[in-house]
Amino acid sequence: MTHPKSSRVAVIGLGIMGLPMAVNLLKAGFEVVGYNRTRAKAERLAEAGGQAAGSVADAVRGSDVVITVLPDSPDVAVTATGAEGVFANAEPDLIFVDMSTIAPATAIEVAEAGRIAGVRVLDAPVSGGEKGAIDGTLSIMVGGHPDDVEAAGPYLSAMGTVVHVGASGSGQTVKAANQLLTAGIIELVAEAVVFLEAYGVDAETAFKALGGGLAGSAVLERRAPDMLTRQFRPGFKASLHHKDLGIMMAAARDAGVIVPLGAVVTQLMASLVAQGNGNLDNTALLKLIEQLSGRAR
């Protein structure tokens, strides 16, 4: 991995994911300037050897690459295209990488606006959670032009493994599919746990018997142990998965794609959040199935 010593990266959004991602860019030898609405978080980046910017404009000016890690579609749209935003303050040939999880349609709109502004735009949402962000082992699903993906490679590689999945918006489409699959499989495992336990079968033993076959999954392997002991510490919060499933459902609706299991698990995740469990891990879907089955603990 080679890059000009002078490369400066701006990271906008220094939350649970953004801060450790920025720290990994620092560790890879880049100059990193961070901006966050809550200034204290930018100070934590400064303590790690980065710089705290006072505004988006300050962060963007003089940077070769700008990365956003923000909560939702409108945050990204405003930060990218707003009057005080990234494009308005972009250096020539800037690479803008949105690593938030947002609507594919918004990602495509932002890419189009970038093209007009002379900014090279990539959508690059991630999976792997807080642990992956800290360890630099995120899976990064990138949509955009191959030349831009290559140019962003050294920066993205500091945070995880890069897979170029298609044109602008594709990264978000793949992330939406990822969130459909993970929520659905967690829910299926939750249903299986309650079913097995209702019949007095030890679910751990059952999963050992099942796990090597076609019923096997990463959820069964990595998340079921905590589900069986009802450890719902996040991990990945139900409230965030709820947001992502909303994106997935809207995108499916826009494309006229019918997702029956996706629709049901979206409602179940919504119920989990509505009942005040949004801060629990997404595997707390198990609590909901126990409640529905009159087996609440």
Added chain:
Amino acid sequence: MTHPKSSRVAVIGLGIMGLPMAVNLLKAGFEVVGYNRTRAKAERLAEAGGQAAGSVADAVRGSDVVITVLPDSPDVAVTATGAEGVFANAEPDLIFVDMSTIAPATAIEVAEAGRIAGVRVLDAPVSGGEKGAIDGTLSIMVGGHPDDVEAAGPYLSAMGTVVHVGASGSGQTVKAANQLLTAGIIELVAEAVVFLEAYGVDAETAFKALGGGLAGSAVLERRAPDMLTRQFRPGFKASLHHKDLGIMMAAARDAGVIVPLGAVVTQLMASLVAQGNGNLDNTALLKLIEQLSGRAR
């Protein structure tokens, strides 16, 4: 694996699964007598070195172990407990192993009837399909008394890997959970394929990006390639998975367990069968999602 040279095993039901299972018992050195309602199938066992019996009673008399591999719950109940059946013709200390996929409640009833008749009963449904049956690599989920599981071990090991999952009925309960998980994950992958393709994203590339993360599953790894090229040769027929999901839903209902995704995928599999696609592989759920989304091929 040691066993008396004189051990005789009866296999009742010599269909797609039963015949190769019986052949593997022959290969392991057991004397095997087979019975099938369609006599021609028993002749195929005779050609492989076994014996063809003219009735269930003929197969059972003189056998140390009786194995059933039958279509559904009533077949097993009648074959086990009927006037001309297994228990009525059992040698002392007979081990009866039902390897069909049937209702857990029926398995428990048969085990109870066996106890009264002095027959040691195990429920031991399998996963791994026709290929696993031929290769002797089935996953065998066994419910029953530990002593009986141990006694049946040499016979079952000739057909696959044995996991003792609990008391009588537990094997069937675990199998039902297996069928819930596999159907559900196939359906989720089908929804993801249609979603990705509707957005012009190459699903194969997307699945490479997803597969290593929490969205990964055996279905994604082993079945998605055929789904992407629309190869729906069974494999495991939709009609059989439909039957098994009926067992799962009835068992969930009996236990008061709510399985929202299980219920929806059961309906989708029923629709696949109702539309005349029961002979296709269960991954043909993808065809149904394409049809629902106005994207039928």
